[in-house]
Amino acid sequence: MVDFSLALRVPQEVSEKIETAAASILKNKIILSYLPVTLVIGCTIKAIGFLNFIKEKNVLGITNPENLINVVFAGNAYYWCMFVFFLISILIIKLKHLVEFSLPVTLQDLNTENVNFQKIKPLLLRQLLKITLLLLALNACLYPNAIFDYVFKKTGAYCELGSSNPETVPDSKASCLSSGGSWVGGFDPSGHLFLTTNISLMVLFELKDLVYLKMANDDRIDQKYLLFSYNCTILISTVLLLIWWWLFSVTCIFFHTILEKIIGFLCGLITPLAVNFFF
Numbered sequence: 001m002v003d004f005s006l007a008l009r010v011p012q013e014v015s016e017k018i019e020t021a022a023a024s025i026l027k028n029k030i031i032l033s034y035l036p037v038t039l040v041i042g043c044t045i046k047a048i049g050f051l052n053f054i055k056e057k058n059v060l061g062i063t064n065p066e067n068l069i070n071v072v073f074a075g076n077a078y079y080w081c082m083f084v085f086f087l088i089s090i091l092i093i094k095l096k097h098l099v100e101f102s103l104p105v106t107l108q109d110l111n112t113e114n115v116n117f118q119k120i121k122p123l124l125l126r127q128l129l130k131i132t133l134l135l136l137a138l139n140a141c142l143y144p145n146a147i148f149d150y151v152f153k154k155t156g157a158y159c160e161l162g163s164s165n166p167e168t169v170p171d172s173k174a175s176c177l178s179s180g181g182s183w184v185g186g187f188d189p190s191g192h193l194f195l196t197t198n199i200s201l202m203v204l205f206e207l208k209d210l211v212y213l214k215m216a217n218d219d220r221i222d223q224k225y226l227l228f229s230y231n232c233t234i235l236i237s238t239v240l241l242l243i244w245w246w247l248f249s250v251t252c253i254f255f256h257t258i259l260e261k262i263i264g265f266l267c268g269l270i271t272p273l274a275v276n277f278f279f
Contacts, residue, residue: 032204035197035248039265042252051253063254073243074192078138081199082131084240087233088206089127093120094226095213130275134202137271142191149173157186190264192251196244197268205276207237 045051054062061067073080141147149172159176160183170176173183214230252261 032201034245035200035265038245038249039193039252039261042249043258043261045253047258054254062250069243070247073240074195074247077195077199077244078135080240081134081202084203084233084237085127085131085206087229087236088203088210089124089131091226091230091233092127092206092210092213093123095210096120096123126279130202130279133275134198134271138195138198141194141267148189148191148194152183152186152188155185155187157183157188159183188256188260189267190251190256190261192247192255193261193264194268196248196251197265198271200241200244200248201269201272202275203237203241205272207234210234 058064064070139146152173153171157173159170159173159179159181161170161176161179161181170179170181173188176183210230210233255261256264
């Protein structure tokens, strides 16, 4: 059988350097500043109008809501976040499992059929609770007629469809836009900043746990498939974080007022910081 993992394996010295650098970056809390720094820079660029021509001329479709990156990675952010969270969680549970079973166990433990599940159950439940809280927060704020839409409508937003019959007018931003209308007026907390802040920080915190757990147990890991899965998970997570940062940056530079962006960003901090603090 061909060992495909050999084709994608990083030389040990390079892998160790990358892992050490990643651990150093994730350990330093300054990494959390990349989003607020991007927000400040984006607001400044928008204020001075330095890149307005990109939106006016729709250069490369960057500001078009229907562009491929926005549709695939913002429109399906729930699924991407759950996918990468699932990958990281599997590795965290597996590495925790290796740690526990590197210790001596009794004959009674070895004869217990569900010893594996009993040992990983608390960690499994914790990971499930984390992702559940994140998805609840996203749905509570971004789902049509949820908190953000409520704020929008209470501050005077409405849908313009060119229809005189109010019964045909959608009552949420999503339904309005999907009906070809324009959602105008009101205070619009940035849903994109709320979304990308939530999922980016949640993944970052999980990556930090994974990297440190891996480094602490390097001498106990000898399965090639586990190392291969670890490297692939780090790569996928990094690519997604960069894409979400790009969407965050585009929103900061081209859309919303400064206050709408700040509120969206601050609301996006609540869930990942709370989950990281309590779990």
